[in-house]
Amino acid sequence: MFNFLNQYASEILRLSGEHLILVIIAMIVAIAIGIPLGILITRHPRFASLVLGLANALQTIPSLAIFGFLISVPFLGGIGKTPAIVALTLYALLPIIRNTYIGIENIDPAVREAGRGMGMTDWQLLTQVELPLAAGVILAGVRIATVISVGIATIAAAIGGGGLGVFIFRGISTVNNQLILAGAVPAALMALAADFGLGLLEKKITQQKIKRSQFNRRLTIVGMVAISIITAIVTISLQQTPAKIIIGSKNFTEQLILGELLAQQIENHTNLQVDRRFNLGGTFVCHEAVKTGQISAYVEYTGTALTAVLKQAPMTDALTVYQQVKQNYAENFQLEIMPSLGFNNTFAITIRGEEARRLNLKTISEAAPYSRQWQAGFGYEFLERADGYAGLAKTYGLKFDKPPQQMEIGLMYQALANKKVDIIAGNSTDGLIPILDLFILEDDKKYFPPYEAVPVVNQAVLRKYPEVRGAIAQLAGLVSNQDMQKMNYQVDSQSLPVETVVRDWLRAKLPKQA
Amino acid sequence: MNSLDINVEFRDVNFRVGRRDLVTQVNLTINNGEALVLLGRSGSGKTTTLKLINRLLMPTTGQVFVGDRSTHEWDVIELRRNIGYVIQETGLFPHFTVRENIGLVPSLLKWSRSQIEARVYEMMELVGLDPAVFAQRYPQQLSGGQRQRVGVARALAADPPILLMDEPFGALDPINRQELQQQFRHLQKQLGKTVVFVTHDIQEAFFLANRIGLMYEGNLVVLGTKEEFRRSPHPEAQAFMACLPTNL
Numbered sequence: 001m002f003n004f005l006n007q008y009a010s011e012i013l014r015l016s017g018e019h020l021i022l023v024i025i026a027m028i029v030a031i032a033i034g035i036p037l038g039i040l041i042t043r044h045p046r047f048a049s050l051v052l053g054l055a056n057a058l059q060t061i062p063s064l065a066i067f068g069f070l071i072s073v074p075f076l077g078g079i080g081k082t083p084a085i086v087a088l089t090l091y092a093l094l095p096i097i098r099n100t101y102i103g104i105e106n107i108d109p110a111v112r113e114a115g116r117g118m119g120m121t122d123w124q125l126l127t128q129v130e131l132p133l134a135a136g137v138i139l140a141g142v143r144i145a146t147v148i149s150v151g152i153a154t155i156a157a158a159i160g161g162g163g164l165g166v167f168i169f170r171g172i173s174t175v176n177n178q179l180i181l182a183g184a185v186p187a188a189l190m191a192l193a194a195d196f197g198l199g200l201l202e203k204k205i206t207q208q209k210i211k212r213s214q215f216n217r218r219l220t221i222v223g224m225v226a227i228s229i230i231t232a233i234v235t236i237s238l239q240q241t242p243a244k245i246i247i248g249s250k251n252f253t254e255q256l257i258l259g260e261l262l263a264q265q266i267e268n269h270t271n272l273q274v275d276r277r278f279n280l281g282g283t284f285v286c287h288e289a290v291k292t293g294q295i296s297a298y299v300e301y302t303g304t305a306l307t308a309v310l311k312q313a314p315m316t317d318a319l320t321v322y323q324q325v326k327q328n329y330a331e332n333f334q335l336e337i338m339p340s341l342g343f344n345n346t347f348a349i350t351i352r353g354e355e356a357r358r359l360n361l362k363t364i365s366e367a368a369p370y371s372r373q374w375q376a377g378f379g380y381e382f383l384e385r386a387d388g389y390a391g392l393a394k395t396y397g398l399k400f401d402k403p404p405q406q407m408e409i410g411l412m413y414q415a416l417a418n419k420k421v422d423i424i425a426g427n428s429t430d431g432l433i434p435i436l437d438l439f440i441l442e443d444d445k446k447y448f449p450p451y452e453a454v455p456v457v458n459q460a461v462l463r464k465y466p467e468v469r470g471a472i473a474q475l476a477g478l479v480s481n482q483d484m485q486k487m488n489y490q491v492d493s494q495s496l497p498v499e500t501v502v503r504d505w506l507r508a509k510l511p512k513q514a
Numbered sequence: 515m516n517s518l519d520i521n522v523e524f525r526d527v528n529f530r531v532g533r534r535d536l537v538t539q540v541n542l543t544i545n546n547g548e549a550l551v552l553l554g555r556s557g558s559g560k561t562t563t564l565k566l567i568n569r570l571l572m573p574t575t576g577q578v579f580v581g582d583r584s585t586h587e588w589d590v591i592e593l594r595r596n597i598g599y600v601i602q603e604t605g606l607f608p609h610f611t612v613r614e615n616i617g618l619v620p621s622l623l624k625w626s627r628s629q630i631e632a633r634v635y636e637m638m639e640l641v642g643l644d645p646a647v648f649a650q651r652y653p654q655q656l657s658g659g660q661r662q663r664v665g666v667a668r669a670l671a672a673d674p675p676i677l678l679m680d681e682p683f684g685a686l687d688p689i690n691r692q693e694l695q696q697q698f699r700h701l702q703k704q705l706g707k708t709v710v711f712v713t714h715d716i717q718e719a720f721f722l723a724n725r726i727g728l729m730y731e732g733n734l735v736v737l738g739t740k741e742e743f744r745r746s747p748h749p750e751a752q753a754f755m756a757c758l759p760t761n762l
Contacts, residue, residue, distance in 0.1 A: 108608075113570070113601065113605055114605025114607075115607070116594075117568055117594060117599035117601070118594060118599055118622075118668075119592070119593075119597075120622060121591055
């Protein structure tokens with residue numbers, strides 16, 4: 001464990017800082033919007049149920065859905081820190097609005113009547129009576145919202161927002177529990193610290209003994225110091241020079257490796273700065289991102305591009321597929337498809353080795369009659385795509401008695417080996433297949449189109465930084481199927497860090513580096 | 515406002531909420547320095563009438579004149595700061611000390627610190643609370659009677675010409691109530707404020723009033739001195755008289 005901590009210590013600190021900043025900024029915005037809104041609805045009770053109902057509804061939407069939904073929203077959406085902060089803010093709103101409203105409404109009505117009757121203006125009543133008396137309850141709402149935010153901020157990583165979720169998602173993709181903990185534990189500690197710290201503040205505020213004027217002065221000083229610190233943090237974090245090239249990737253091990261490959265290659269052969277936004281939700285997220293320029297490039301598979309993105313009928317000739325995709329991407333999306341990296345990662349319909357041997361199965365056609373009793377486990381994409389489950393079942397006459405389970409790609413192989421599922425749609429370059437004694441059934445009817453790995457690059461980026469083309473072109477045809485399986489294995493089963501695996505491989509394959 | 519020419523006048527005032535008439539056709543003049551007691555059962559409209567004076571409520575029709583202007587014309591904040599307001603629940607700010615509670619309107623009027631300080635002490639002596647003991651305390655640390663004394667002190671702090679009191683002693687035990695009634699009558703003789711006092715207690719009304727205004731179902735049915743009230747043929751007045759001990 002110490003070795004792990006040694007290696008990752010600086011990254012844990014950096015991601016914790018990122019996480020903290022996301023939460024702080026979101027909380028500031030939520031407080032700036034939530035408290036005034038809460039005050040407003042005490043003045044206009046007709047809107048109370050509307051506003052509270054709306055905030056309530058927002059909270060019931062699963063956080064992952066809000067993050068996903070924000071991807072296609074212009075301005076505030078997309079990927080990265082901004083949509084992450086927007087989502088966190090929306091979640092923090094309900095506790096803050098509600099507690100502000102309740103805190104003020106629950107003040108003894110005689111106090112408010114006396115105040116008004118003696119000639120206090122609405123502002124004076126608010127600042128001298130209502131807010132001080134409601135402060136404890138309002139702060140309790142802020143406390144709840146903060147703790148919720150720390151937890152939800154882990155999802156920010158799914159849309160490239162950074163934070164401790166990066167470790168968690170990476171740990172899930174590469175089946176590495178230590179990484180998951182490296183993300184989860186600091187997040188939990190942060191939540192506890194926030195809860196404790198704000199709880200102390202709450203207690204101080206609700207104590208009677210502090211003289212009001214003294215308290216006001218103290219609070220103002222604390223408030224100013226806090227605001228200055230926060231402003232400093234925000235300006236510093238925004239000062240970071242924007243990275244010129246942003247490389248994205250989908251959310252499984254091979255994609256992390258290929259993304260890292262592109263990134264290191266560009267770093268080694270150009271003077272450009274590269275920012276990594278890995279573990280993005282899936283094909284569609286990556287496509288939207290590279291189309292709009294939010295990422296500069298990622299690695300796609302030709303078959304996926306053809307059927308899932310271009311929504312055309314699957315074809316079996318590799319060269320035809322490549323050319324079709326290249327032409328369409330250039331015409332419709334202003335995206336450049338560069339030459340294949342050298343391997344074909346097709347869907348691998350996989351069963352346990354012992355089952356294959358016992359029933360003497362080699363092809364999918366041979367396995368089809370047994371499909372009834374099997375529990376299938378498929379990833380979200382496979383189930384959704386035209387070149388996925390639907391077409392496969394029809395071509396081979398597969399009929400499962402129990403409906404297929406939807407699961408994360410990273411968890412599928414273990415589930416298969418542990419007999420939780422009996423047949424999965426994995427990837428042919430997956431390192432775990434030989435290791436876990438799993439068997440790939442041959443696609444004898446040639447249902448799946450070829451899936452050659454190709455870099456997809458935003459053309460505007462290529463025009464602005466032509467050196468990127470040269471760097472990536474060096475990788476053409478360099479990665480064989482065995483290379484890919486080996487690297488996958490190193491990351492998945494040997495738990496080596498992705499950067500190290502890629503660095504070593506590059507050093508071996510392209511010895512003369514800049 | 516010049517104390518010499520302030521008075522309160524109701525001209526054909528009606529107050530309605532939805533379809534309920536809470537106050538109907540009230541015509542009433544309250545003179546300088548007089549203590550007018552609004553007497554009536556619960557729901558008779560007396561509190562509503564009181565709140566029309568400091569514009570916590572606005573008439574549906576008709577006008578309420580305070581001094582030279584109707585409440586429609588007054589700047590509501592300035593109006594209220596010139597009227598002392600004491601309510602049954604006291605409504606002291608729980609997060610203010612006694613000193614800060616009493617000094618509220620003076621501080622809203624931006625008096626200097628020393629002026630406020632002096633005035634607070636003066637008021638506390640007036641209502642019989644030892645400043646050395648009570649000034650620093652919070653309302654929770656006071657008894658009911660002490661709290662209401664602070665309420666009265668607070669209402670008088672900015673020296674308003676008019677004082678509105680809504681059943682101020684209703685929540686106190688009989689001994690405290692009597693004590694405060696006596697102190698208040700003494701105070702009233704001393705200060706000569708125009709007071710509008712709401713109560714359902716006929717004894718209290720007879721003890722404190724210059725004139726009594728009897729309200730019944732939103733109407734002002736009897737208006738006059740104690741003698742006139744005693745001799746009134748109105749059934750409601752007689753019902754109240756029946757509640758008085760006979761030796762008064």
